[in-house]
Amino acid sequence: MPHRHCRDVPVLAVAPAGPEGLANGLWRLELENPGFTGVKPGQFAMLRPPAWGFDPLWARPLSISRALDDRIVFHFLVAGRGTAAFTRLAPGEPVTVWGPLGQGFAVEPGAPTLLVGGGIGIAPFVEYAATHPTPGKLALLFGHRPPRSCYPYDELGAMIAVESFQDKTPEDIPRFVELLEKRIAEHAGGLVLACGPTPLLRSVKNLADKHGVRAQVSLENRMACGVGACLGCVAENPEGHRVQTCVKGPVFWADKVTL
Amino acid sequence: MDLRVDLGGLTLKNPVMTASGTFGYGLEFAPYGDLRSLGGIVVKGLSLKPREGNPVPRLAETPSGMLNAIGLQNCGAERFLKSMLPGLPWRETPVVANLYACDTLEFAELAGLLASAEGVAALEVNISCPNVQAGGVLFGQDPALAARVTEAVKARAGSKPVMVKLSPNVTDIVAVAKAVEGAGADAISLINTLTGMAVDVRTRKPRLANVVGGLSGPAIKPVALRCVWQVSRAVSIPVVGMGGISSATDALEFILVGAGAVQVGTANFLRPDFSFRLAEELPLAAQALGITDLSTFRGSLAVG
Ligand SMILES: Cc1cc2nc3c(=O)[nH]c(=O)nc-3n(C[C@H](O)[C@H](O)[C@H](O)COP(=O)(O)OP(=O)(O)OC[C@H]3O[C@@H](n4cnc5c(N)ncnc54)[C@H](O)[C@@H]3O)c2cc1C
Ligand SMILES: Cc1cc2nc3c(=O)[nH]c(=O)nc-3n(C[C@H](O)[C@H](O)[C@H](O)COP(=O)(O)O)c2cc1C
Ligand code: FES
Numbered sequence: 001m002p003h004r005h006c007r008d009v010p011v012l013a014v015a016p017a018g019p020e021g022l023a024n025g026l027w028r029l030e031l032e033n034p035g036f037t038g039v040k041p042g043q044f045a046m047l048r049p050p051a052w053g054f055d056p057l058w059a060r061p062l063s064i065s066r067a068l069d070d071r072i073v074f075h076f077l078v079a080g081r082g083t084a085a086f087t088r089l090a091p092g093e094p095v096t097v098w099g100p101l102g103q104g105f106a107v108e109p110g111a112p113t114l115l116v117g118g119g120i121g122i123a124p125f126v127e128y129a130a131t132h133p134t135p136g137k138l139a140l141l142f143g144h145r146p147p148r149s150c151y152p153y154d155e156l157g158a159m160i161a162v163e164s165f166q167d168k169t170p171e172d173i174p175r176f177v178e179l180l181e182k183r184i185a186e187h188a189g190g191l192v193l194a195c196g197p198t199p200l201l202r203s204v205k206n207l208a209d210k211h212g213v214r215a216q217v218s219l220e221n222r223m224a225c226g227v228g229a230c231l232g233c234v235a236e237n238p239e240g241h242r243v244q245t246c247v248k249g250p251v252f253w254a255d256k257v258t259l
Numbered sequence: 260m261d262l263r264v265d266l267g268g269l270t271l272k273n274p275v276m277t278a279s280g281t282f283g284y285g286l287e288f289a290p291y292g293d294l295r296s297l298g299g300i301v302v303k304g305l306s307l308k309p310r311e312g313n314p315v316p317r318l319a320e321t322p323s324g325m326l327n328a329i330g331l332q333n334c335g336a337e338r339f340l341k342s343m344l345p346g347l348p349w350r351e352t353p354v355v356a357n358l359y360a361c362d363t364l365e366f367a368e369l370a371g372l373l374a375s376a377e378g379v380a381a382l383e384v385n386i387s388c389p390n391v392q393a394g395g396v397l398f399g400q401d402p403a404l405a406a407r408v409t410e411a412v413k414a415r416a417g418s419k420p421v422m423v424k425l426s427p428n429v430t431d432i433v434a435v436a437k438a439v440e441g442a443g444a445d446a447i448s449l450i451n452t453l454t455g456m457a458v459d460v461r462t463r464k465p466r467l468a469n470v471v472g473g474l475s476g477p478a479i480k481p482v483a484l485r486c487v488w489q490v491s492r493a494v495s496i497p498v499v500g501m502g503g504i505s506s507a508t509d510a511l512e513f514i515l516v517g518a519g520a521v522q523v524g525t526a527n528f529l530r531p532d533f534s535f536r537l538a539e540e541l542p543l544a545a546q547a548l549g550i551t552d553l554s555t556f557r558g559s560l561a562v563g
Contacts, residue, residue: 004290006532048529054323054477054505058528096530098291224318224325225528227291229283231303231329232318242311242332247287 006098007034008050011089012071017150024146025078026120027087029062030071034097039067040104041128042195042218042251046226047074048096049089056082058224061246063195064100065123065152066130072097075152077120101226103251105193105216109133114187115140115160116180116204118196119151124218125195126152129159136160137190141183143167143176143200177203185211193251194218198259205254215254221245260542262553264298264519266497267445268420269353269381271298271520274553275510275538278501278524279304279357279383279424280329281475282534284343288527292535295351298520302339304359304385307369309335319457319466324478324503325525326455328469331359336372344378353380355422363411371415381419384412387426387451399426399451402438409442420445422499427479427486428454436490447490448499448522450483476525477503484516491517491558505529507537507544517558 009032016022036045041064048059060082066073078084089095105128115125115138122142129135138160142153148164156162163183165176184192184207194204195218208215221233228247235245236258243249249257262273276299282288285300294300312332319326334343336358347354356373360366366384373379386398386405398404405423413421423439425432427450436447452473457466465471483502491498500518504510505526513521526533550556 006291006530057320057323057325057476057525059530098531222316222318225281225531227283227531228287229281229303229531230318230327230528231280231312231332232315232327234312234315234317234332240311 003035003037004099004101005035006096008094008096009034011091011093011095013091014087014089017075017152018147019149020147021150024150026146026150027076027078029074029076029086029089031074031095031097033068033070033072036064036067036072036100039064039100039127041131042104042124043100043102044226044250045072045097045099045101046223047086049085050094050096052085056085059096059098059226060086061223061226063124063218065126067100067127075120075123098226102246102249105218105251106191107132108191109137111137112187112190113138114183114190114192116192116194116196116200117142118194118200119144121194121196121200121218122151122153122156123195126155128193129156139163139183141165141180143196180204181207184208184213187213191215202259205259208254216251217254217257217259218251219245219249219257260545260551260553262542264497266381266420266422266499266519269299269355269422269446271353273298273538273541274514274520275534275541276355276499276520276522277301277527277534278522279385281524281527284339285347285354286343288531288534291531295348296535296538297352298538299353299355299380300347301355301357301383301522302343303333304331304357305333305336305339305369305373306331306359307336307365307372309333309338314468316466316468317472319472321455321457321474322478324474324476326457326467326472326474327452328467328472330469336369340373340376344376347378349378349380354378355381355383357383357385357424358412359385363407366408367411367415370412374416374419379419381422382412382416383422383424383448384408385424385451387424387428399435400429402434405435406438406442409439409444413443422446422448424451425449425486425490426451427482432486433489433493436494440494440496444496446497446499446519447494448501449490450479450486450502453479453482475502477505479503480509484512487513487518488516488560507540510537510541511544511548511550514553514557515560517560519557
């Protein structure tokens with residue numbers, strides 16, 4: 001298991017993602033690497049600038065989008081107060097970070113692996129593609145609403161086969177699900193890994209089940225501690241037990257979690 | 260500086276303990292500091308049988324605080340003793356089992372089970388949880404009931420000290436404190452969370468599935484200080500203070516109003532190394548204020 005840390009590290013850069021990032025609330029954040037080694041793609045970190053004082057109170061979880069020797073990179077969507085405050089960080093300002101946390105995605109070098117990203121759910125797949133031993137086996141299906149340039153899509157495209165689908169209205173979603181089904185069916189015998197909004201994860205779970213494909217989904221439950229202590233982030237497993245998403249997940253085998 | 264404290268037979272190397280439910284079973288925090296550096300570890304509330312707790316959402320953020328309605332999800336006392344306790348450095352740092360039950364008989368049975376384990380140094384009786392239907396805070400709101408539970412636990416605790424954890428959700432906390440002291444409690448810890456709620460005008464729904472929950476964090480510190488102040492003056496057994504402690508100064512404030520030791524709750528969520536840092540910083544912060552001896556500083560608040 002990679003060693004876990006809690007450190008105050010400086011912000012290296014924070015900027016809107018691409019030319020349309022600002023208008024769509026999509027940002028990229030780079031922090032000095034707090035000593036994270038052996039990060040498994042799909043793992044996350046808790047981030048909390050000490051300048052917050054007591055409001056907001058909790059740290060915010062973000063997927064580790066890239067873990068390099070000198071820096072860790074996050075991609076985030078402004079969802080509320082905490083993420084909005086992240087956009088106002090100045091370079092050099094300290095952020096308390098702990099991680100790497102949780103279970104990452106399965107890596108099976110021999111298996112054709114379909115990555116399914118919904119919106120900002122694409123974030124962990126950057127690290128996944130960059131560290132996979134056989135990237136030739138990987139394909140990404142990316143569903144999004146804001147322009148593709150707001151996401152690290154091109155970064156992924158430089159490494160693996162990628163395909164995107166922009167839904168402009170809710171009526172477009174069934175067409176995306178059709179495409180999803182087609183791609184999942186093509187991966188019978190392989191692996192499907194998904195990160196994104198819960199309805200997308202539910203579709204992936206159901207379609208993977210229908211086509212007999214092994215699938216993993218990454219959940220985004222509300223978290224306070226990130227280390228398994230507060231019991232606030234629980235998801236339910238098929239046996240009806242409540243399990244902490246932060247330590248048992250966020251990546252679960254799809255048949256081991258109720259969505 | 261000599262930081263040792265005696266809590267009615269439980270000796271701590273320093274006054275920094277972790278509060279039940281905010282430090283897991285202890286091992287969750289091992290990557291972030293040395294568990295042996297803490298004064299004491301109070302583990303998540305244990306019940307006789309495992310409990311799944313309440314539905315989600317069970318947590319909500321509030322101004323300088325949070326609400327929780329976990330509903331005492333826990334793995335059950337037996338599993339804790341078998342699988343978690345052996346991994347804790349209980350020889351170096353006392354592990355306190357926090358216990359919860361639905362009736363007096365069950366409290367007694369649970370106390371017997373936990374107290375018989377070598378690695379459990381003391382029991383903390385939770386008669387103050389606002390998040391469970393049966394028992395819970397009800398025991399802590401009635402001095403006579405609180406005394407009955409204390410007696411029942413004490414009878415089965417053998418030589419292990421029994422600390423009773425009080426609820427601030429009462430009109431007269433001193434009455435409850437005196438009742439549990441009279442019933443044989445070795446120490447008192449306070450405060451548990453304050454009952455609160457949060458709602459969303461957009462969805463017109465409560466923010467917690469359980470509708471109401473327990474408020475904790477910096478927002479409750481003034482209430483907690485007041486309770487510790489009132490209780491520590493009224494009883495002669497040691498008092499352990501908690502509620503919103505988020506700095507070494509906060510901890511000193513509780514000691515000033517009479518706390519023998521403190522427990523860190525919500526601040527463990529602000530950063531997982533918080534309790535370890537506090538144990539390190541407390542003596543330095545005391546020295547910076549010219550305090551040379553915590554025992555003479557304790558309860559030395561000058562009033563009037
Ligand atoms: C393991 C994990 C990894 C994540 N990775 C990323 C990532 O890489 N990039 C990214 O942009 N986001 C990610 N998220 C979601 C991110 O943590 C939330 O968007 C963020 O915590 C919201 O905080 P806020 O203060 O901005 O919103 P708040 O002001 O707290 O709440 C505003 C609204 O945001 C939504 N929200 C709050 N918390 C969450 C949550 N945990 N998940 C989803 N929605 C939430 C709710 O609708 C809420 O009403 C991740 C979440 C988890 C659990
Ligand atoms: C998520 C959470 C879970 C808790 N679980 C328990 C518990 O199992 N038993 C108990 O006696 N108190 C429990 N508490 C109460 C704390 O131990 C403490 O009394 C309270 O949070 C006040 O301290 P604080 O403001 O420092 O958090 C819990 C508190 C929180 C926030
Ligand atoms: S976030 Fe605290 S247990 Fe998962």
